[in-house]
């Protein structure tokens with residue numbers, strides 16, 4: 001089925017977007033006008049919005065546990081009819097499943113414990129204690145709510161430009177898959193290269209990792225990019241982004257989580273900005289370094305690249321945040337990385353020369 005134009009509100013940031021949608025066997029795919037896939041809605045989750053005054057059909061998506069109210073307005077009569085035929089489109093709110101209700105109870109308890117704990121230890125310490133209790137599915141939802149905020153921060157109204165040259169995407173995916181195999185993570189990784197000159201990379205809760213084009217260009221070889229990637233995967237592994245979100249979002253965030261209300265955007269926005277602008281603790285950084293070194297030695301790459309990147313990562317556009325803003329270089333850190341890698345053989349290169357060349361060109365697309 002060809003794509004048609006539609007209007008989309010993601011229910012998280014209050015902005016109208018002109019999008020293209022197409023119907024697939026599993027659901028509706030929603031693309032930005034630049035052709036970037038924004039989301040897909042399974043037919044079973046789609047409900048008609050009654051009382052829509054425009055022509056055509058307005059629908060929303062009921063996501064389990066979420067109170068976000070995204071909205072899609074479709075004027076194309078053929079697609080509207082096709083969608084009506086495929087989706088149940090009833091207005092009845094789905095009653096929460098037993099599993100969701102149990103999650104709410106667990107979260108209510110966690111909140112009470114955190115309120116008590118707050119009185120004793122304060123929020124930063126609580127964040128470290130609460131994070132391990134958060135179900136992976138909740139972290140994934142949090143990441144999914146933060147992702148559009150981050151994209152809006154970086155990309156302006158058109159959104160963040162993700163680099164899509166096929167050979168580069170394939171090289172990156174192959175490296176990520178190798179590391180993921182050894183990382184044993186609670187959430188799947190979603191790694192993208194962003195067309196942005198900053199020498200930077202960061203990880204959100206839920207396995208979202210963004211690598212800026214500037215970092216790849218500045219790197220002296222694949223080991224430096226792979227080292228930064230391994231380090232960021234370490235932040236995912238130890239849920240540092242989640243801890244930071246709990247810490248910056250505070251009780252509002254925790255209570256919002258209990259009620260499944262990630263759309264209460266202020267806490268999410270604050271948490272997203274905090275992640276972008278501030279550093280994790282030194283202990284968290286050391287933990288991520290060690291994990292990155294281990295991933296490289298198991299999945300390919302020379303950890304010297306991670307140590308060496310601290311000497312490389314300066315620069316980028318003036319005034320822009322770069323990786324060193326949140327990852328201060330220290331002789332101690334470099335020495336610790338070299339110590340961890342000592343006497344352990346480098347099994348394989350991070351990328352073949354061809355893959356490295358492709359990754360360097362990932363933002364160069366024609367047409």
Ligand SMILES: [Zn+2]
Pocket residue numbers: 231235280285288327
């Ligand atoms: Zn870090």
